[in-house]
Amino acid sequence: MSISKNLLNIKSSLPEHVTLVAVSKTKPVCNLMEAYNGGQRIFGENKIQEMAEKHEEMPKDIEWHMIGHVQRNKVKYMASFVNLIHGVDNYKLLQEINKQALKHNRIINCLFQIKIASEDSKFGMTFDTVSSIIQTEEFSELKNIKIIGVMGMATFTEDLNLVEQEFNLLKFSFENLKKLKTTNCSMQTISMGMSGDYKLAIDCGSTMVRVGSSIFGTRNYSI
Numbered sequence: 001m002s003i004s005k006n007l008l009n010i011k012s013s014l015p016e017h018v019t020l021v022a023v024s025k026t027k028p029v030c031n032l033m034e035a036y037n038g039g040q041r042i043f044g045e046n047k048i049q050e051m052a053e054k055h056e057e058m059p060k061d062i063e064w065h066m067i068g069h070v071q072r073n074k075v076k077y078m079a080s081f082v083n084l085i086h087g088v089d090n091y092k093l094l095q096e097i098n099k100q101a102l103k104h105n106r107i108i109n110c111l112f113q114i115k116i117a118s119e120d121s122k123f124g125m126t127f128d129t130v131s132s133i134i135q136t137e138e139f140s141e142l143k144n145i146k147i148i149g150v151m152g153m154a155t156f157t158e159d160l161n162l163v164e165q166e167f168n169l170l171k172f173s174f175e176n177l178k179k180l181k182t183t184n185c186s187m188q189t190i191s192m193g194m195s196g197d198y199k200l201a202i203d204c205g206s207t208m209v210r211v212g213s214s215i216f217g218t219r220n221y222s223i
């Protein structure tokens, strides 16, 4: 199967309200261009350096999403162009994003990453932490960021019941955060679901899926 055929297959299976992020990490620009020529405009990367290089080389109407763990000292390398940062998992990072966005006179959209997986390895904050952050005065003064939703990663497991429970937890967190009155939050996006579980994620309320290997094929991290 070709990349453009994979892309078409997936797109045709998505409801209209669900946005597809094509996760292109580790893949060469020629692969991304095949998806681009097939109509894809939103790409997700998990390394800032790699995303910045691809952004340089590729057409400028692409929306770049940072889906990986973000180190504070690297925010400056993407602040001029990134469209959405999915993995905001601490307040200091948010302050840094705000500071760098201000330098470029931009407002950067962000998602709070919420820890939904029972396994230890996943990043993210608890619902309570997020809820208290967004109700502080300090948060409301961050004028160059906008929280537009939440992101989560389910446990890597065959146990779909567990994955479903975790997706439901993210949806529940989203609905509750949405009820809070805050200034620079406009809760509209739930980023959940990858190649193996995006259909289930959509059933559980996902509005944005991050699909990599089902579009570009399996990744080879050794090269």
Ligand SMILES: *Cc1c(COP(=O)(O)O)cnc(C)c1O
Residues within 6 Å of the ligand: 023, 025, 046, 067, 068, 153, 193, 194, 195, 196, 210, 211, 212, 213, 214
């Ligand atoms: C790699 C990655 C994906 C895509 O995974 P696939 O299983 O290849 O679809 C989605 N989300 C995040 C955060 C990732 O790092």
